[in-house]
Amino acid sequence: MSTPAHKLFSLEGKTILVTGASSELGQQIAISCSQRGARVVLTGRDMARLEQTRERMHAGDHLLVPADLTSAADRDALAQASPAIDGLVHCAGQQMLCPIHQLSEGLVTEMYNVNFLAPVMLTQLLFAAKRIAQQASIIFLLSTSAHIGTRGVGPYSAMKSAMLGIIRCLAIEQGKRKIHVNGISPSAVPTPMWGNPDDNVMLDAQRARHPLGLGTPEDVANGAIYLLSDASRLVTGTTLVMDGGAVI
Numbered sequence: 001m002s003t004p005a006h007k008l009f010s011l012e013g014k015t016i017l018v019t020g021a022s023s024e025l026g027q028q029i030a031i032s033c034s035q036r037g038a039r040v041v042l043t044g045r046d047m048a049r050l051e052q053t054r055e056r057m058h059a060g061d062h063l064l065v066p067a068d069l070t071s072a073a074d075r076d077a078l079a080q081a082s083p084a085i086d087g088l089v090h091c092a093g094q095q096m097l098c099p100i101h102q103l104s105e106g107l108v109t110e111m112y113n114v115n116f117l118a119p120v121m122l123t124q125l126l127f128a129a130k131r132i133a134q135q136a137s138i139i140f141l142l143s144t145s146a147h148i149g150t151r152g153v154g155p156y157s158a159m160k161s162a163m164l165g166i167i168r169c170l171a172i173e174q175g176k177r178k179i180h181v182n183g184i185s186p187s188a189v190p191t192p193m194w195g196n197p198d199d200n201v202m203l204d205a206q207r208a209r210h211p212l213g214l215g216t217p218e219d220v221a222n223g224a225i226y227l228l229s230d231a232s233r234l235v236t237g238t239t240l241v242m243d244g245g246a247v248i
């Protein structure tokens, strides 16, 4: 008999590591994972906000590990502190607005360190420490700017596009262990990354381009739940674009 749908979408018995769990999208993904029965390892730089995330989660044996993921020592400490995981959601990231003709080397390096180097090397360390279980699901938070040109976010867009290559290669390399690797590309989701949501000309412009409206952290978390659950076991090397129709 086939598995009932509610079990396929359950995370009961799974341990999920969520980076960026101290704010918005990562916070909601951690909360939603706990609601689906998962034990969650939460990481971010701000311990007080990680605690706030935990307060909003379903009770469980969750683990909080503060880390600055641009630090090699912190990444290593996180990999060592982590139990074996069935899911890994790379949500930590930063965006900066700057047209390419005004870029500095420092800004490009900053975008590279947080949006590319950190998730790639954390993944490598978790594999090296044998923390990623067979059949695990690995998710990288990308952005629609990985797929289309967007004014003012050149290095951010480039790093998110670069992750498409990592996703495809890692999916092939880890296929033998039935590990599946995917991206989620949200469009604009009003979070602190966008600044003040009221009287915000950038968000007003975004609303006008989204036939289905702007997304919420819950929408993105629902996509993550699918990709973390057994329901998506055949889905690998691809990216779920969650953009309310903005790209088409």
Ligand SMILES: NC(=O)c1ccc[n+]([C@@H]2O[C@H](COP(=O)([O-])OP(=O)(O)OC[C@H]3O[C@@H](n4cnc5c(N)ncnc54)[C@H](OP(=O)(O)O)[C@@H]3O)[C@@H](O)[C@H]2O)c1
Pocket: 019, 020, 021, 022, 023, 024, 025, 026, 043, 044, 045, 046, 047, 049, 067, 068, 069, 070, 090, 091, 092, 093, 094, 095, 114, 141, 142, 143, 144, 185, 186, 187, 188, 189, 190, 191, 192, 193
């Ligand atoms: N919101 C959107 O419209 C949108 C759209 C597309 C894609 N995304 C992607 O979704 C992800 C989350 O976005 P968000 O809107 O939730 O952003 P956010 O509210 O600004 O949260 C960013 C998270 O990343 C963590 N972080 C940043 N730098 C870090 C570092 N050096 N080390 C460890 N953690 C670090 C922050 O931790 P601390 O606060 O503890 O420092 C925070 O938890 C990002 O990858 C972003 O690119 C967002």
